[in-house]
Amino acid sequence: MLNNYSTEDKILLAVDCIIFGFDKEDLKILLIKRDFEPEKGKWSLMGGFLRKQENLDQAADRILVTLTGIHNVYMEQLHSYSKIDRDPAERTISVAYYALINIEDHNEELIEQYSAKWFKVSESPKLIFDHDIMVKNAINRLRYKTSKEPIGFELLPPKFTMRQLQKLYESILDEKIDKRNFINKINAMDILIKLDEKDMNSSRKGSFLHMFDEQKYKRKKAEGFSFKL
């Protein structure tokens, strides 16, 4: 049972990535159109198999870089999926990861190479295998995590307006948020740097750009502060 390593069955181990991006108004995910069997031509998460010389985090990172070209991305392990017939071709367990990227950073060529496309979370197509469940679980985790840790900024460019930040949270939580309450809360936490610079694209008046002050956040966190939205 426990005292015998080698007689057990071997099973394939895959990693699939739910890649989130935020495009002005909408939370999106990056999907690929499979050009190989099984389920060729269907939409799917980007995935790959774990290699013997890497751990799961590294595999997830490798897969993400392969599709987006972006390094040093926020990623977190989500869950492992193991239904026996989840992959009709082989017995495969998949460990799902989700990643938060600044959508502007992705590499167009790679996206094309993999026939990948950004979909609004609310309008994404049916996916192969159990990938729909993975996405659903990832969204729930994202909602929880973004309300407890300042990771939402990973989805925005380094400089962003308060309105962009608010829209981001509205799209993640799928609910309207009061403008003043939102800003009051954010300001009360005192973890942003307000720049003198303005973003003039969204209005005539222009709106001030802000940056997440990671150093300050870390200091405050060490002193017992916790992010909360």
Place this chain on the structure above:
Amino acid sequence: MLNNYSTEDKILLAVDCIIFGFDKEDLKILLIKRDFEPEKGKWSLMGGFLRKQENLDQAADRILVTLTGIHNVYMEQLHSYSKIDRDPAERTISVAYYALINIEDHNEELIEQYSAKWFKVSESPKLIFDHDIMVKNAINRLRYKTSKEPIGFELLPPKFTMRQLQKLYESILDEKIDKRNFINKINAMDILIKLDEKDMNSSRKGSFLHMFDEQKYKRKKAEGFSFKL
């Protein structure tokens, strides 16, 4: 890369169980003394390998039943651990599960057969591999989960006193809780059945026994209520 299933390396897939119990005053975990290599004689979580004809949940359940003899236990997948040299003998990925059992239900014979022992969470020995990290992560998850869902009852006998319930939460959260506030909160949720029966073991006066009303909880939950402690 993605379009080739069979050339990837095969890797062993294990499941390890963090088994929680509550013994009057203390949160405990059930550990086994390994009577096989590697790390023979050291303390460890109960584990086993995934079989081809079962999914991860089933494997975790099988492993739990093997050690405790108890079926229909609350279990939840925790995380997958994949450090390359986590197991010095073989490249093994482990998916950790945690289980909540009524400590009175365990089977003494099986416990002896596996040289298993209950340890206070606060006094548990050093474990093999990365099992210490698994336990730490499981406790964090348990803290989170028990404060958001009524799963603490899984650690108690069907009939319990308010004081037992409070001590349970105190031991999970590792902090004192005000008696009146605790009872007020629990009563406000209105998900317990107060019995006429008293438990006479803990005091001369005796204290009323309660049961978790799962039906009522489910009804309330369907109407938007959520458990919160």
Place this chain on the structure above:
DNA sequence: CCAAAAGTGTTACGCCTACACCCATGA
């Protein structure tokens, strides 16, 4: 009658929510 645990309500504070008007600018 004494020790030991059970049982029971109220007040104060802080946090969260709801809410409306003026400002700056380009067209």
Place this chain on the structure above:
DNA sequence: TCATGGGTGTAGGCGTAACACTTTTGG
């Protein structure tokens, strides 16, 4: 000058935390 989005403050309600005394009964 007007249309559009940006920016700002407060009052009330709700939930949470702090807090102490009486009851029961076996020894």
